[in-house]
Amino acid sequence: MRAQFKSLLLILFCCALSACATRPVNPPVDNIPAEKVYSFERKGDHTKQKSTLVALAFSGGGTRAAAFSYGVLETLRKTEFVNAQGQRSRLIDHVDVITGVSGGSFTALAYGLYGDKLFDEYESRFLKRNVQGELIARGFNPLNWGSLSSTGWGRSEMAADLYDEILFDGATFADLDRKDGPVIAVSSTDLATGYRILFTPSNFDALCSDLGSFRLSRAAAASSAVPVVLSPLTINSYGGRCGKHMPSWFAPFVGITNPPRPAARALERIRELQGFMNDGDPYLHLVDGGISDNLGLRGGLDVFNTLEALREAGYKTPLDHVKKIIVVVVNSVSAPKTNWNKSEDPPGTLSILVKAAGVPIDRYSNEQIEGLRDIEARWQQMRDVRDLPTIKGISKKNSNAALEAVRRVPDAKIYTINVSFAGVPDPEERAYLNELPTSFVLPDEAVDRLRAAAATALLNSPDFTRLVTDANAKIVEPPVAPEIPTSVQQ
Numbered sequence: 001m002r003a004q005f006k007s008l009l010l011i012l013f014c015c016a017l018s019a020c021a022t023r024p025v026n027p028p029v030d031n032i033p034a035e036k037v038y039s040f041e042r043k044g045d046h047t048k049q050k051s052t053l054v055a056l057a058f059s060g061g062g063t064r065a066a067a068f069s070y071g072v073l074e075t076l077r078k079t080e081f082v083n084a085q086g087q088r089s090r091l092i093d094h095v096d097v098i099t100g101v102s103g104g105s106f107t108a109l110a111y112g113l114y115g116d117k118l119f120d121e122y123e124s125r126f127l128k129r130n131v132q133g134e135l136i137a138r139g140f141n142p143l144n145w146g147s148l149s150s151t152g153w154g155r156s157e158m159a160a161d162l163y164d165e166i167l168f169d170g171a172t173f174a175d176l177d178r179k180d181g182p183v184i185a186v187s188s189t190d191l192a193t194g195y196r197i198l199f200t201p202s203n204f205d206a207l208c209s210d211l212g213s214f215r216l217s218r219a220a221a222a223s224s225a226v227p228v229v230l231s232p233l234t235i236n237s238y239g240g241r242c243g244k245h246m247p248s249w250f251a252p253f254v255g256i257t258n259p260p261r262p263a264a265r266a267l268e269r270i271r272e273l274q275g276f277m278n279d280g281d282p283y284l285h286l287v288d289g290g291i292s293d294n295l296g297l298r299g300g301l302d303v304f305n306t307l308e309a310l311r312e313a314g315y316k317t318p319l320d321h322v323k324k325i326i327v328v329v330v331n332s333v334s335a336p337k338t339n340w341n342k343s344e345d346p347p348g349t350l351s352i353l354v355k356a357a358g359v360p361i362d363r364y365s366n367e368q369i370e371g372l373r374d375i376e377a378r379w380q381q382m383r384d385v386r387d388l389p390t391i392k393g394i395s396k397k398n399s400n401a402a403l404e405a406v407r408r409v410p411d412a413k414i415y416t417i418n419v420s421f422a423g424v425p426d427p428e429e430r431a432y433l434n435e436l437p438t439s440f441v442l443p444d445e446a447v448d449r450l451r452a453a454a455a456t457a458l459l460n461s462p463d464f465t466r467l468v469t470d471a472n473a474k475i476v477e478p479p480v481a482p483e484i485p486t487s488v489q490q
Contacts, residue, residue, distance in 0.1 A: 023157060026214055028238040032205045051323040053412075055097040056182075057297050058104025059365065060224070060290035061332040062438040065103030067127050067447045068332040071454025072419055073111060077119065081471065095182045099296030101289040103438075104330065105186035105223040109216045110167060112176050112184035126167050127447045132440040134166075135159055154231025160221035167217070173199065174212035187289040187296060188222040191232050195272045196292045197222075197284060198299065206276045207284075208242035209235070222286040224440075232285035239277045269302045295329060297368040304375050304414075311408045322412045326467060327372060330454070331420040333365055334434045372416045382409035415467045423457030 058069040076092040083089070100108030106126060111118050138144055138158055164170050176184060187198045197203060199219040204211035222233040292298070303319075310317045385391060386406045394403065421433045433453055436446055458464055 023234060024215070024218065026204075026209045026211075026235050028236075029205070029208050029210050029242050032208065032242045032244040036201075036205065050321060052094065052326065053097075053319070053322045053324070054095045054326045055099070055300060055328070056095055056108075057295055057300070057327065057329045058098065058100040058108050059295045059329075059331050059333060060102030060104060060288065060438075061334065062103040062224075062440050063127060063131070063442045063447070064334065064436045064438060064450060065101075065330075065332040066106045067442070067450035068419075068454050069100075069104050069107040069330045070122060070127065071451035072328065072330050072458055073107065074119065074451060075455040075458050077116070081468075097183045097185065099299065100184070100186040100223065101294055101296045102224040102226075103440075104296065104332070105220050105289070106163075106167070108184050108186055109176070109220055112179060112181055113168065113171050113216065115179065115181055123447065127442075128444045129166065130441045131162070131166070134162055135440070138162065154233075156221045156225045156230045156233040157218075159225075159230060160215065160217040160233070163217035163220055164215065168215070168220070171216050172212060173214050173216065173219075176216065177212065185296075185299065186219050186223045187293060187299075188219075188225070188233070188286040189289055189292040191227075191285045191287050192281075193272075193275070194292055195275070196269075196289070196298065197286055199223075203273070203276075205242075205244050206239060206273045207235075208238035208240070208244060208277075223289040225287045227287050227291075232287050235284050235286060237276065237281055237284050240280060244277055269298075293368075294333070295331060295365045295368050297327075297329065297372060300327060301368065301371055301375070304372075307410055308375070308379070311410055312405045314408065319410075319412065324415070325412045326415045326417070328417045328419060328458075329369055329372075331365060331369070331418060332450075334421065334436055334438070369416065369418055372414070376414035376416055379409055379412070379414065382406050383411070413470075415463055417458070417461050417463040417467065419454060419457045419461065421453065421457070423460050424453045425456070425460065429453065 056069075056072070059065055061068070073092060076095070077090055079091045080088050081091060098108045098112065100106070107122075110122060110126070114121070135155075135158070139155060144158060183200075185198050185200045187196050189195070190197055199211065199214065199222075201211055204214075218233060221230075222235075225231065225233055289296075304325075307317050307319055311320075382405075386409060391403065391406070421430050424430050424433065429449070432449065436442065436450070442450075
């Protein structure tokens with residue numbers, strides 16, 4: 001009897017090893033309307049805020065990024081404004097768009113799906129959970145080895161299944177679209193080309209594919225698929241089969257040898273989208289979104305540069321009605337110290353590989369923030385020139401091209417609010433935060449300190465203070481930072 005039982009176990013074990021998994025296939029779309037409109041604004045009834053566009057950008061960085069961005073959401077939720085009519089509103093209810101990369105994509109997608117319910121569950125379901133340990137355990141489980149050896153089904157698909165179980169409950173982008181909250185745009189990177197792949201209707205329409213049936217967990221897995229550690233996540237591309245064309249407002253810049261400078265910076269993205277629509281490659285292998293855009297800001301920079309160029313050329317744009325653009329960049333990039341320069345011997349190969357991957361991303365992240373500030377300053381300077389009495393007195397008949405460009409500068413005032421560890425005044429706390437690793441497991445104490453740091457950095461931001469002052473508003477209920485456990489304080 002015992003021998004038969006052992007034989008049965010052996011048979012079951014062999015069946016498990018030979019079991020195959022089928023990769024989910026994103027279905028094609030046969031036809032995309034030529035002039036389909038893509039909105040930058042919050043879904044649902046949001047008429048009272050039509051003149052203001054509020055965007056949050058959640059950077060990559062594993063659980064460190066997920067917790068830090070969650071702390072910003074907590075702060076916006078607990079902060080209220082009072083307008084001139086005495087009406088109160090929470091800052092979080094004015095958010096139109098949230099972009100998310102890698103670790104930040106989990107917070108972005110989960111908030112888009114659950115709204116206020118997130119604040120009751122997110123810590124226990126994700127932030128204070130050993131997600132990394134659970135992934136490793138599944139990888140070593142023989143029952144998963146057959147699936148892991150299947151064509152197109154790798155460690156990232158296994159991760160996506162785990163994320164479904166612990167956080168997303170099988171929800172798709174169609175479920176997300178039915179919510180009245182902000183637009184959620186998370187990104188990954190095509191391994192072959194380095195192009196950004198955004199899980200948004202405009203990008204999936206370029207692929208002639210249906211985004212609605214795509215699971216949120218797979219988008220989060222693709223956005224956080226660190227090369228080598230996790231496998232690429234494969235999706236199908238049907239570009240060129242659905243009659244999709246570039247929006248008409250791109251037309252002025254396509255095929256021009258010397259387009260206006262701001263638009264020239266956005267042309268690369270236009271070429272990327274055209275490539276997806278025309279090259280005919282059937283598959284894309286997606287890895288961590290931080291490789292192509294660790295802050296989730298490149299899309300915004302492209303939009304603002306294109307908006308400026310279109311206005312200069314005399315075209316109307318989808319954002320002409322916007323008078324105020326608020327961009328909160330939640331930058332959880334860390335800067336752990338090394339003692340490499342104190343030794344004559346260089347660091348080892350593994351340390352070099354890790355540093356070589358991270359340094360360019362961190363440097364480019366800072367460049368993006370400065371690029372946004374440059375746009376903010378340029379628009380303000382042009383408006384200051386436009387509003388000079390001497391300029392106002394010059395008729396259009398007697399003006400030149402440069403003066404007309406100044407007159408057509410976008411009216412939207414940009415507020416760039418950078419929330420980072422540098423905004424935490426306590427040097428010891430900054431040092432602690434900068435040493436936190438990029439992983440999907442952190443001590444509970446670290447999660448609480450990240451949440452507290454996010455509140456402190458946002459409320460201490462001079463740009464945030466300027467926004468409050470310019471809006472003739474006041475903070476009614478400043479959020480209270482989470483208590484740091486006694487063991488940590490000591």
